[in-house]
Amino acid sequence: MEPSVHMRLYTLSKRHFVIVFLTFFLCFGVTVLIGIVGPQVIVSYPEKGSTIVKPPGDLQTGIFELTTRPLTMFSQRLWLTCRIVLHNPSDDVFTRPFNILVKLSGRKKDSSLAPLGTFNHSRHLHCERICDEIMILHLGFLYYSQYVTMVSFENLNEPISDVEFTFTTYNAAFTQLEIWFRFVFLVLTFMVTCIMAHSLRRFSMRDWSVEQRWLALLLPLLLLYDDPLFPLSFLVNSWIPGLLDDLFQATFLSALLLFWLCTYHAMRLQSQGRFVTFYLPKLLIVGTLWLAAIMLGAWQTKNQLHDPTFHYPMDSGSFRGMKIFFLIVGSLYVLYLVFLILRACTELRNTPYFDLRLKFLTGLTFVIFCFSLAILILRFGSRVLDENFIPELSTRYRSAAEFLSFYGLLNFYLYTLAFVCSPSKNAVFESQLKDNPAFSMLNDSDDDIIYGNSSSETEGQLLQNGRAGQAPYMDESDSD
Structure with a gap:
């Protein structure tokens, strides 16, 4: 059984879940509306x-x-x-x-x-x-x-x-909006990271759930995704800040892809297996995408510096091969993720705690996927795999709403996960009860406490002892 710090997720009622999702949609909708009325890109x-x-x-x-x-x-x-x-x-x-x-x-x-x-x-x-x-x-x-x-x-x-x-x-007005909103997301992410770290510091890392461990990694990477070095692009006459921005974005997105694979697999196993069997296949898939994205960004930067007229579809024989490579590895990732989700849903649908974690993570991730797909379809339509998608103007944001929707979507996604996966208020108390032998029989499992599914046999035994005039959990020496 996976050791787990009692999360806020377990204490939320249906009304609280509705409020959480409505808050997510409200924040995302506000950012999109700001982008709609914002300046042209x-x-x-x-x-x-x-x-x-x-x-x-x-x-x-x-x-x-x-x-x-x-x-x-x-x-x-x-x-x-x-x-x-x-x-x-x-x-x-x-x-x-x-x-x-x-x-x-x-x-x-x-x-x-x-x-x-x-x-x-x-x-x-x-x-x-x-x-x-x-x-x-x-x-x-x-x-x-x-x-x-x-x-x-x-x-x-x-x-x-x-x-x-x-x-x-x-547009200079859009650039200023981009700087300000990256700064706002950066400050919010820093605050959420500090609050999450402060709430988890009371517990040993070995007791953190798989979501809490990954959030401890993803939130600092989200700081890099929001890019604290972005203003340097306008202060120094260098291409390095732009290349670092591409590196930060590729690293965060790859870590997010790895988070989904590891979380669904670990919840099903209720533990994280050995490195070779558990992490190595996932690292090969996601690491290959990350390495290819970094190499593509560096290659693009090099060509822009030496030949600004270089046109990838026309001047590079490996351009089509790179597209096919991304398509194959990306399809392999999607198939592997769908397989893990189906296996987890099949095996954990009647398991308290894990069932709740699985439903919430899958539901929220599905919302993120639908929004991302809708943005891509509205942006590119049937040209999403067109031959000129790297160097052309079509690869950049067409409106401020696109920029804010992409950044807001990922930021609010992690903020929501950090809220529901943070330790609950009584997590310390319950952890102390678990570690105390005097209360071990009263706290057989967290599942029974949260969902009220106490074992009928335990209740019957306690009732029988009470009728017989016996004090439960009393040693023979005490009875004398």
Whole structure:
């Protein structure tokens, strides 16, 4: 039997459970509403190629000189895209390869230009009356307050009427909202972590339940997920804070995936088995996802630093293999988790305590899964596995509501778990009764105390002893 500190979960009535879920929905709903009325995430401004081409009129090759508006650190990122407008569009679908030559420069404080490199990449023009938008460059870190880009085309033989360029950056108002709400979640998480640690310090770690042990790990990792170093991105001119943010997010999400696997398996076994048989298979699955995410983030950062025009679907032969790898390992994780949940529900459905823990954790996790799935469907729709999901603008938040819903969902999820899994007020008293031999027979199991399922045989024995004039739990020496 798993040793367990008496949790607040066991003392909650049905009314209390309703209040807990309503509070969770209320907090989540408030954050989403704030996001809905919040500022737009990105700002874009177009440039007509016909007005900036040199020499004039040479749209098929010409040199397009594009200069960004003044940028600040709050702009965070910069995208440059283009859409080619055909002279005689038709309903025919076609794809034509061509090359894009990009010369990028950054404007210094003294108004001089610092050359950042010249890049030449192959692209495909895909058209069906309207041609698809083409990614030209993506700067994940803004070292200069203004950028000058010279763009020219090669081997583009289609008749062109114009080229529509678009610069896109983050809205400074949204960046400020992101900083403030990350700070708010950071403070709330710190408070919840301290309260949880203070409530558990009275008990030996070997008596903590599996949920309490994992919360002792997840809450500090949630602090990293909220990223206390995020403001450094706007104070130092470096790419390191951004890379650390990706590392913190990948680590927390991987730990959350591992928490679900270990918790459902440990509740069924009512203990945590040996490392090789219990932890190793789970670490292989989740650790592989974590390592792949870290490598992908580092790879993306490296390419952004050396070649901002690098386009993963077009310039990397391993891009499709990486997608297939994530899909296979992710499917394996889901199948393993569903198997553990079904086994746990089958074996623990009539077991007091464990049945209650299983129902609450499964119900709350299912709510989180449904919200996350709904957000993804609303965000991407059928394009959730599209070929351009890594470097494109579509991978970023489209609205403040998306940002707040993702962060609020995970934060409020752990806050709720920390509340219901924290020790109850009488946990110390019950623990002392368990350790006292004089009361051991009165406290055969916590399940009987909480749910009122005292053994009828014990009650009958006590009643029989009372009728016989015998004092229960009295030694023979005392009777003399």
